[in-house]
Amino acid sequence: TVAVASNFARTATEIAARFTARTGHQTHIIAASTGKLYAQIINGAPYDVLLAADAERPRLLEEAGLGVAGTRFAYAFGTLVLWSRDPAVATVGCREQLLHLGKKHLAIANPETAPYGVAAREFLLDAGLWEQVRPRLVLGENILQTLQFVASGNASLGLIAQSQTGIPALPSPTCEWVVPTRTYSPLEQQAILLQRAADKKAASAFLNYLRGPAGREQIAGHGYLLPD
Amino acid sequence: MFETTSMGPLLLSIRLATTTTLVLLIIATPLAWWLAHTTSRWKPGIQATVALPIVLPPTVIGFYLLIVLGPYGTIGRWWVEVTGDALTFSFTGLVIASCIYSLPFAVQPLQVAFQSLDRRDVEAARTLGASPLDAFFSVAAPLSAHGFLNAIVLSFAHTLGEFGVVLMVGGNIPGETRVISIAIYDHVESLDYAAAHQMSALLLAFAFVVLLSMFVINRRLSRR
């Protein structure tokens, strides 16, 4: 059983399918926000592996002894994209529109709960736009909700994960601008083997697969940067 | 600033819950009255439709409302044309969403109360010169006081606790759409359990006081 941060759920499902096909091990993907999964794990959730959306919570689990020490590793890095489907933005370009939001909204993930939110805030601070756009911000519970805000057109612009831009159901964007990675601290996503699965072969095998070339290829295919 | 304390979201929640409850009473009272007295064959269908919002997960309702109320949705587009403002990420949008979400909780207690009214009391009022509306306010409504109380309690409490819909439609904007339920949720998500406990306690204490005073009033009324 793999507990996956919801932003990685799509990718994880594909990886798990491939993994099962290759190894014959059954996998269940449980998707929820990293915060929820964490609360559940410390209260005895029957999960074997956690694919978190940050580095913080795997670390806390390892310290608490709920994660198997030394099994923690970064499996992907997220990238921010400035995205819009607003026809008005097409002519100006995303980056420029950011300077002239007017009454329009900019959707970002909540910096207090979501790593992508933290990154978005860092980027905006770096660009010196934070104070200016702040009144126009709408906060998604997580990066997926942020996408829903822009994708439904309710927010004109959104800072979303690049991994999301490949989603087939998404309407075609009027602009897409990849935020330079230097403007925010890396969106490191860590995985950890949980204590209750310390002896489960399948769990370790899954982590190894994730770390292996086949896994990496799939991760990269979904718009994530890979750890070195 | 408000958003850093827990009072801001709480006050916003109270404002939202109060507005929603008032709007709901205005909508639900005639609807419940109609449902209680109609002999139309559509009655069960309409009852079932009114109850449907309970069935969907709030986040999912929120998702659909986001689409419908958004600038590309039917209602949202019309609203923008008429008012020039967007419905989503605004307090108005929140009120609309909350009303839809909590409608059944206002309609059901009222309908039950209206149905258990003794038709003969209204008849007596009519013969004493009360118009149907007058008879409603002077006889039917006071005799359904417990129904109104329950409708108010359920709508108010449900809106206070609402979160999925509000988060989606409101966009968690501090001071505008960041209600206390979202604030608590954020604290849980960000592992700030101490703040979450504190806010929960605040919300519970407030809700308890409100509910308690309503039930005490109800008791007084029914004793009189």
Next chain:
Amino acid sequence: MFETTSMGPLLLSIRLATTTTLVLLIIATPLAWWLAHTTSRWKPGIQATVALPIVLPPTVIGFYLLIVLGPYGTIGRWWVEVTGDALTFSFTGLVIASCIYSLPFAVQPLQVAFQSLDRRDVEAARTLGASPLDAFFSVAAPLSAHGFLNAIVLSFAHTLGEFGVVLMVGGNIPGETRVISIAIYDHVESLDYAAAHQMSALLLAFAFVVLLSMFVINRRLSRR
């Protein structure tokens, strides 16, 4: 396998909602009866307490239940000692959580119905040889049929649509705790809108049919 289709989560939801509704009826009926008839000074306090679960966001209730029912919580530890099984992430745990969450929706309509009963009908039944329990089942309950109906509809629908609590306490385990509301949520989250729409439609259609048939039955009963 179930979890790949939408039927599995739906069936699980139905099982959960049915179980919860039954358990709630058993708990809520005596509680509502007591609340309707007591003259205790604690009555408003207990009423307010019963209504409190509505006030907290489901996820937050789920969070607290997770703590209380979990292996380190008071109830959870006791449960593990007695049964050897964990409460959380199990169907039983889900039922308990749902019951707590939906309790007010079962208690309130019943209490209103019981309060609007004519005491004299029960008196008549008693003088005709019915014990208090007998009088309850043969007179008070049928005369409160609409209250039971509403309690059932609200509890059932609310449990179907419940999601925050279930997700927290149940943990989204396919075939065991992955109910349809979570499944829909997952699809929305993973932007699989087509699947989300389809599942929502299925859930709504099912709920509509269930609600409709309950209201039709109610209409028959009250017409008779």
Next chain:
Amino acid sequence: MSTNTTTTGTRASIAMRYVLSRADFELDVDLEIPMRGITGVFGESGAGKTSLLRCIAGLEQPSSGRLVVDGNVWQDTASRRSLPVHQRAIGYVFQEPRLFSHLTVHRNLDYGRRRAPERAVNVDFEQIVALLGLESMLQRMPDALSGGEAQRVSIARALLCEPRFVLMDEPLAALDKARKAEILQFLDRLHAELSVPIIYVSHNIGEISALCDQLLVMQRGRVIADGDLQSVLMRTDLPALAGEEAGSVVVAKVASYDAEYGLTCVRFSGGELFVSGRHEPGSELRVRIRANDVSLCRVRPTGTTILNILPAVVEAVHPDAEATVLVRLSLGSDFLTARITRRSSVELNLQAGDEVFAQIKSVAVRKIGVEPGK
């Protein structure tokens, strides 16, 4: 009061025509009630008395119907007109009290009064409260009243809304005799002083004859007799009236009052009668004489405690129950009915045209009420 088929109605009358169908029952009436005095509606259980009142009040939707009050059309199903209930200026006293349980007695009484349009005749709150004996319960809630107390409040409430006329559905059934007599007296005075017409439903022919000026008798949804009280009570062909309550009513003028014995002497076309109690000389009284209280003698009896002995002529002898007959007597221009055993009628060989003496126990003579103003 006359049965008609056009329901045109005149000033000072309530004309109605109603057809109302139910599963087991059809109400079908066409009648005109004068807009004065008290009109009794008598009939056995299920005859449709309540249904008729409900139609008049607008609480029942008849399949066809027309109601003309004082020349104003209140309802006409043909032209799809129907005044809503609250615009019909009626007072309705229901079979059960129907007090508003959330209001005190005082506020129950105020309910209709506050909503009454201003009319010429004002009803005095204090007076009605006093007459119905409600002073001590004004601040109570209806729950804490006994059955009779509640009904008194409900009568007062209906009277206080200043109605054009009042519908009363067996309002006294729940009251004890003393209270009943008191309220009967009050109703009597009320309609004389305020000239509020009353339509009064009752099973109790005693109550009706003590109170009403007109009477209509219903059976299975139809009006089988209507007219002024005297003439309907004199009819011997009505099974509903065939009980012991048959009797007659005469109008008499007060001649003198004997203070020593507390007796009033009244004069009518048939002679003089003694009536208990003091009445104003010169005023008119209606006197009800029950057929059961009249006995006949061939010769004037002497040395008897019966004060009222009047010469009369036998008009006809009608069969009554198995052992009794009803004898119709003429005294001057008035008529009396006597119920005697068949055996007595045979033994005395009573024939039409015979001259006899009618003995009426003076205590059985009843003062009925002041004749309404005009």
Next chain:
Amino acid sequence: MSTNTTTTGTRASIAMRYVLSRADFELDVDLEIPMRGITGVFGESGAGKTSLLRCIAGLEQPSSGRLVVDGNVWQDTASRRSLPVHQRAIGYVFQEPRLFSHLTVHRNLDYGRRRAPERAVNVDFEQIVALLGLESMLQRMPDALSGGEAQRVSIARALLCEPRFVLMDEPLAALDKARKAEILQFLDRLHAELSVPIIYVSHNIGEISALCDQLLVMQRGRVIADGDLQSVLMRTDLPALAGEEAGSVVVAKVASYDAEYGLTCVRFSGGELFVSGRHEPGSELRVRIRANDVSLCRVRPTGTTILNILPAVVEAVHPDAEATVLVRLSLGSDFLTARITRRSSVELNLQAGDEVFAQIKSVAVRKIGVEPGK
């Protein structure tokens, strides 16, 4: 029936002592009612009649009380015992019908019957339904009944639960005279045949005297008179009874039946009386004679339609209302009361010891009921 202070109770009696306090009202009774026949409870509105019945049924919690039925202690607040309502084998007919609105008439009737413990005496469903005229409404819902119809169903329902005794709270107030008479007759037969004792509350002394064997009179929460019907009705000191319904009851034996005139001749200690209708020779009847129906003569009248003329001796003359007096007469070992005008009593100079003739209109003689079995 006697007032006692120990409330020990005997076999075949209902002994009770109750104190119940309310805001404006205190019920305080201590009495024993024989476990046979019909006991009337008479009193004005608010006297506490309903409250008393509710105490007996266990629906009211008195501050102090004891109830012993047939020697079994049903309630004793001193020892904190109280049989719950449903275990008290009583039938209760409430002032209003209280039918279960969710059940058909038939299932309403079955409600108590199904819950009745098996007893020796079985009540016949068909018989009771027929007697109360309910055949045509068995499948209806209570909503579709008129007030009188509903009350009849409720009487039947109480009788069908095979009670040890029945409490009736003005069950006939909503009924018309004919139906009332019919049910009165039925109740009469019922208690004779099944010997189900009945405690019968009514405002209507006529109803009570037509039905009851014993009578208790209540006023402001207290019992001011109790005893057998004859003796209580003879009392001239009870304001509640001072209305026109004063009278007396004698027990008479049927002597013969005259088929030609439909008259029965009955004999009692004071002589012979003619009663309407056929009664079985040899059987005993109770005959009620209203004070209003009795007039007095110094000499035996002749040529009169009054059949019943009996020699009597004046025992006493009591003041009554302003214009009337009550004359107590002895006839053999029985007593009669006559109400005559004061003027007549003065004119005839009636004194205790005078020999007079009492004229009683035979149609005013009422057969009251078969004396219960033993």
